[in-house]
Amino acid sequence: MLGEKLKELRESKRLLQRQVAAELKVNTAYISKMENNDKPVSKSYLSKLALLYGVSEKELYTLWLADKVYDVVKDQDVALKAMEVAEEEIKSKRKEKN
Template sequence: MTLGQRIRQLREESGMKQRELAAKLGIGEGFLSKIENDQKLIKREDLKKLSEFFNVAHSDLETLWLANKIYDLIKDENQGLKALKVAEEQAKYVSR
């Protein structure tokens, strides 16, 4: 699940309309639509607001946010998946 999909899910489960959540975040409804459709990435500082609005773990939203950033970085690279696997191995090595 992407961050945008999770935000939409949380919003819909709470019965909130896009315009309501957009107003709480101080962004436009169109921008929120793009976030929910994974065309734009929400600001990192807004993750705390979302976690409080929907009573979900900030760390879960932040994980999805970081995953989106990583995907955006490698999606158009021919060696993107290979590089991601190498980075994963490096992260395992460093954390030992």
Template structure:
């Protein structure tokens, strides 16, 4: 989710993978894995990406957090029910 979005932003801004990796002070291979969803972005990466691409931090953080939630629950049998229960707690 967030990786695909970052790749789209990078390509739309004509920024090469190695250029963005340098701006984030990380290895190009690591950034490639992050864009493919094989590795997770860190919170500080999201803050930096929001500045680089002039994107609302809330939008990128929401995608990042959704990815974290989905990866944490991906192989769980009752994930939908658990997520709904968690959402319901916001109403209390």
């Protein structure tokens, strides 16, 4: 999800992986892997990528986090149920805070 987004953004900006790689000071293989979900995107690059692509860091971070959640539950048949339970927990913790 973050990978696809990054690819979309890069293409919409007409940038080459080579250019993005230079910006992040990594090689193109790593960029390719990020965009294809072969490697997790390192959190530390989110701000640079957001700046480069002109989107908010929050947007990228949300997708980054969604990827992490997805990794946890993918292929599990109780995935949706588990997420629902976790969601309720989040909500109830938030209420406590107030």
